[in-house]
Amino acid sequence: MRIAYCVPRLTTSGGIERVLANKSKFLLDHGYEVYFILSEKTDEPPFFDFDKRITFYNLGCEFTARGLKKKMVHGKYKEIYLKRLAAALDEIKPDITISIFDKYSRYLYKVNDGSKKIIERHFGKYKRPRYISKFETNSLGRILTYLYRKADYDIVKHYDKFVVLTEEDKNLWGNLPNIVAIPNSISFIPEIKSTTKDQRIIAVGRASKQKQLDVLIRVWAKIAKKYTDWKLVTYGNGNLESLRKLAEELKIGDQVENNPPTHNIQEEMVNSSIYALSSKYEGFGLVLIEAMACGLPLVSFACKCGPRDIISDGEDGFLIKENDLDDFADKLSLLIADSELRRKMGIAASQNVLRFTEGIVMSKWMSLFDELVN
CATH class of the missing domain: 3.40.50.2000 (Glycogen Phosphorylase B;)
Known part of the structure; x- marks a missing residue:
């Protein structure tokens, strides 16, 4: 089975990059073919050690939208991204393509290449505006929070599966027919544990x-x-x-x-x-x-x-x-x-x-x- 991940870049030392490095190696070890489609142009190598069996595609997009024309430029870059993404998927012919919900890969569903589409969110529903979550306690509040996240709801409904990391977050998104919670995994279990004596x-x-x-x-x-x-x-x-x-x-x-x-x-x-x-x-x-x-x-x-x-x-x-x-x-x-x-x-x-x-x-x-x- 061929799995293609759509990500902006892999150069930083964050948890998302570490999870993807571990997850892709496990899949490769279990007979899957794994591809990474990088949207952003960069000459930097990945921070973590990604398996040499992975095939990388770099779409070479330069996303530099700033200022008042941001919406217009964003639309132009989205079109460029989707055109290059479609060409990469046509070459790879994956069975499953996965978006990590970043600015551009969230529009992956617009590419009709025949692969099943998954979108996974590595942050909770209330990534920054935590105060919004307080309105979840009543029906009117839930309507307001839905409207606040309506753009995201409109995105995820197009995917075959929407994967979140915790049961807590799954409950916050509500009764979506395609949502499932799968946590991150621990990639190491050290033989030597902490003595809890170091200060x-x-x-x-x-x-x-x-x-x-x-x-x-x-x-x-x-x-x-x-x-x-x-x-x-x-x-x-x-x-x-x-x-x-x-x-x-x-x-x-x-x-x-x-x-x-x-x-x-x-x-x-x-x-x-x-x-x-x-x-x-x-x-x-x-x-x-x-x-x-x-x-x-x-x-x-x-x-x-x-x-x-x-x-x-x-x-x-x-x-x-x-x-x-x-x-x-x-x-x-x-x-x-x-x-x-x-x-x-x-x-x-x-x-x-x-x-x-x-x-x-x-x-x-x-x-x-x-x-x-x-």
Whole structure:
């Protein structure tokens, strides 16, 4: 069976790219042919190691729309993209073509090449406007939220399947006939787990408004001086200098370490004792299950969507009400002070994460492919 993924690029170190690298290798190992159709022109190699058996197509589109003519230019680029995409699909002749819901590949359904079409969303329904989700509690509110996302609803109805990452998000989209929830998988189960004795709290993500690493530093500042032997260590791209300056301003510069992305995140997690996630929103939270696989207890904001599907509150980690910095600090403090609790929660995390193993999750994808093609 031939599977073609439509993506903008693969050069960044984000969770989407990591998931696609792992997913495509699994499919190749199980007899599938895998193709990637890249829309954006770039000479940079992928950040992650994509299997050499993959065939890549680069459509060479240069999307530079800016200013008042953005809508007009967007329409022109969409036409160029779809024309080049149709030519690539005509050559590949895939059985299934998958859009990752980016700006242009969401229009994949307009290409009538005969392949079954899947659109998968790597973020929750309320990616940025989280306040909109509060209206979901009554019928009028649900109408308003539908209207807010009407453009997305109009897109997904054209696809054979619409795949989201969590049951929480699936429920937010409502009773769509083609929607299915398939989580991300953990691609590694390390033999050596964290001892939870290293005096390090770890966080992974961009220095961005979404990941809120600045908020995490402020949380850490509330208790850092109580635990002077402990450090908060982060890995990710973005404006790391701004994070360092904030730590200095809060007088905890010697207890915060901000690093660029690393290919050895598994080792860094194993050498830590607590994982902290301070995101404003997530699509799933791949780093959470990676940390669990390494035997780390978790402390995370209960943001939409992901942490609620992953963390068993009080068993393998703690779910914190959004924006409650004091409770976040209290739970970090509890884990730091109680080594036995850290150990027990870390063991529970390493066991509970097994429901996200690659074999279990990818069997759901392969069953979906079979359902569509056969």
